[in-house]
Amino acid sequence: GQNIDQPTEMTATEGAIVQINCTYQTSGFNGLFWYQQHAGEAPTFLSYNVLDGLEEKGRFSSFLSRSKGYSYLLLKELQMKDSASYLCAVQDSNYQLIWGAGTKLIIKP
Amino acid sequence: EAGVVQSPRYKIIEKKQPVAFWCNPISGHNTLYWYLQNLGQGPELLIRYENEEAVDDSQLPKDRFSAERLKGVDSTLKIQPAELGDSAVYLCASKGGPTGELFFGEGSRLTVL
Numbered sequence: 149g150q151n152i153d154q155p156t157e158m159t160a161t162e163g164a165i166v167q168i169n170c171t172y173q174t175s176g177f178n179g180l181f182w183y184q185q186h187a188g189e190a191p192t193f194l195s196y197n198v199l200d201g202l203e204e205k206g207r208f209s210s211f212l213s214r215s216k217g218y219s220y221l222l223l224k225e226l227q228m229k230d231s232a233s234y235l236c237a238v239q240d241s242n243y244q245l246i247w248g249a250g251t252k253l254i255i256k257p
Numbered sequence: 258e259a260g261v262v263q264s265p266r267y268k269i270i271e272k273k274q275p276v277a278f279w280c281n282p283i284s285g286h287n288t289l290y291w292y293l294q295n296l297g298q299g300p301e302l303l304i305r306y307e308n309e310e311a312v313d314d315s316q317l318p319k320d321r322f323s324a325e326r327l328k329g330v331d332s333t334l335k336i337q338p339a340e341l342g343d344s345a346v347y348l349c350a351s352k353g354g355p356t357g358e359l360f361f362g363e364g365s366r367l368t369v370l
Contacts, residue, residue, distance in 0.1 A: 247299030
């Protein structure tokens with residue numbers, strides 16, 4: 149079956165750096181997405197990786213290794229507003245999106 | 258540009274009652290999704306449309322759920338009759354952008370008593 153694994157919850161300190169990992173097993177691969185979801189709100193798009201390597205976008209970066217079925221989202225200079233759930237989603241060979249359960253990130257002052 | 262619009266935002270009904278949710282996607286987005294999301298979980302696909310055609314409805318509980326997307330724009334998701342386990346947030350999303358990312362509506366939170 150198809151599966152995506154992410155840690156359930158992580159805690160980090162304001163101003164620090166945190167890395168959220170995502171491992172996947174899917175039928176084919178056509179890209180990996182990261183979304184941010186604040187409590188009570190809808191997910192919003194953060195990043196997309198389809199080739200191996202690092203994609204940087206401001207304070208957020210996302211890395212992909214297709215051979216390892218692995219991605220991470222790196223958040224730098226953490227702010228209180230970064231407290232949210234972070235969802236990893238993989239597009240399989242049929243362009244079907246497989247979603248992880250999300251990682252709840254708690255930022256402490 | 259307007260985002261994905263959903264209504265109602267909140268709905269409380271008693272079990273066995275019907276309920277309907279409406280979604281207006283971003284203009285020009287041909288692909289539309291309905292998801293169900295429970296607290297602490299990722300979105301679960303109910304149905305995906307390409308224009309007016311339902312191309313993936315394998316996860317839709319067809320005994321009580323139905324959906325339509327007439328004219329390939331707005332969409333409606335209906336539950337009849339609702340059960341206690343249907344309490345969740347129902348998210349509508351449309352696909353677009355340079356990477357084919359999804360744009361979500363604010364969701365419709367359903368509580369079945």
